[in-house]
Amino acid sequence: MKAVAYSIKPFEKEFLAKANQKKHDITLISNALSLDTVNFAEGKDAVIVFTNDDVSAAVVEKLAALGVKYIATRSTGTDQIDKAAASRFGIKIANIPSYSPQAIAEHAVAMALALNRHLIKADQRGHHFDFRNDNLIGFNFSGKTVGIIGLGHTGLAAAKIFDGFGCKVIGYDPAMPKGISFVTPVKLNDLLTSSDIISIHVPLTKETRHLIQKNTLDQMKTGIMLINTSRGPVINTKDLLLSLSSGKIGYLGIDVYEYERDLFFENHENDDVKDQLLVSLLEYPNVLITPHQAFLTRESLQEIANQAIKNLDSWQMGAASACDKDTQSNTHSKPNNVNAH
Numbered sequence: 001m002k003a004v005a006y007s008i009k010p011f012e013k014e015f016l017a018k019a020n021q022k023k024h025d026i027t028l029i030s031n032a033l034s035l036d037t038v039n040f041a042e043g044k045d046a047v048i049v050f051t052n053d054d055v056s057a058a059v060v061e062k063l064a065a066l067g068v069k070y071i072a073t074r075s076t077g078t079d080q081i082d083k084a085a086a087s088r089f090g091i092k093i094a095n096i097p098s099y100s101p102q103a104i105a106e107h108a109v110a111m112a113l114a115l116n117r118h119l120i121k122a123d124q125r126g127h128h129f130d131f132r133n134d135n136l137i138g139f140n141f142s143g144k145t146v147g148i149i150g151l152g153h154t155g156l157a158a159a160k161i162f163d164g165f166g167c168k169v170i171g172y173d174p175a176m177p178k179g180i181s182f183v184t185p186v187k188l189n190d191l192l193t194s195s196d197i198i199s200i201h202v203p204l205t206k207e208t209r210h211l212i213q214k215n216t217l218d219q220m221k222t223g224i225m226l227i228n229t230s231r232g233p234v235i236n237t238k239d240l241l242l243s244l245s246s247g248k249i250g251y252l253g254i255d256v257y258e259y260e261r262d263l264f265f266e267n268h269e270n271d272d273v274k275d276q277l278l279v280s281l282l283e284y285p286n287v288l289i290t291p292h293q294a295f296l297t298r299e300s301l302q303e304i305a306n307q308a309i310k311n312l313d314s315w316q317m318g319a320a321s322a323c324d325k326d327t328q329s330n331t332h333s334k335p336n337n338v339n340a341h
Contacts, residue, residue, distance in 0.1 A: 265291065
């Protein structure tokens with residue numbers, strides 16, 4: 001199968017090469033997918049995209065005109081893809097349903113620990129040989145109530161770590177998993193009012209967009225620690241800033257940002273005009289922002305590459321089966337389809 005992979009970083013190449021083993025003809029480019037770069041897909045069967053690629057209706061229509069039949073995203077979330085447009089043009093979509101949830105969960109907990117114990121401030125001081133303990137007081141995690149919003153693979157992995165710290169872990173999910181001994185299920189309102197720490201692990205949907213906004217923020221304890229490693233638009237950033245300025249939020253750790261497209265994954269140090277909301281967030285000493293790196297472990301990157309290639313394998317096998325039903329049994333494993341055609 002011929003494919004082009006967009007938004008490829010140098011560190012991804014070895015993992016994709018190891019997974020592919022030269023089975024597919026894949027062109028790797030650093031450019032993000034957009035109307036300006038969509039022509040790189042000409043003559044390809046599939047495109048491989050990432051979270052900040054533009055896979056809007058206009059781009060999907062152009063992909064279809066170029067003959068592309070498949071879109072594989074190197075992510076669990078598919079909110080960047082106009083699925084209705086893909087269905088209209090007969091393009092199949094596959095995602096990575098689960099990849100090393102421990103990587104993202106561990107990053108969420110690492111952010112919580114760094115914020116609590118003021119590790120960034122202490123490190124910055126140490127580099128200037130300032131080894132005072134002033135303003136570095138934290139709190140014990142043991143005995144605190146941690147609310148996990150979203151109890152999929154990643155949310156449960158985070159809950160298990162917090163449980164190991166001796167926290168009381170409560171969780172909210174519309175589809176609460178059964179038989180989980182280390183999480184007490186609660187309603188969302190109860191989680192918001194009871195938690196000392198809240199960690200968000202939900203996909204971006206119509207229901208979760210701006211799940212965290214003025215009304216939900218107002219319900220939280222004053223001084224709440226809020227961690228988000230899921231999707232940026234789950235939080236209304238303008239309301240978030242108001243809660244920071246009022247002291248409602250005591251600690252904020254975000255690995256994702258509502259307006260991160262065309263911003264994260266690139267160096268914007270020398271930009272003349274910078275995102276003012278992000279500038280405002282960074283002015284607070286109790287805010288820790290990382291550049292959508294929670295997934296960034298060797299194990300996770302290899303698993304993402306493996307599953308992306310497996311999706312291409314399955315599509316290719318399906319096409320072969322359709323062309324030669326007499327010689328091949330159509331019992332191959334299917335890709336992780338988001339929409340079925």
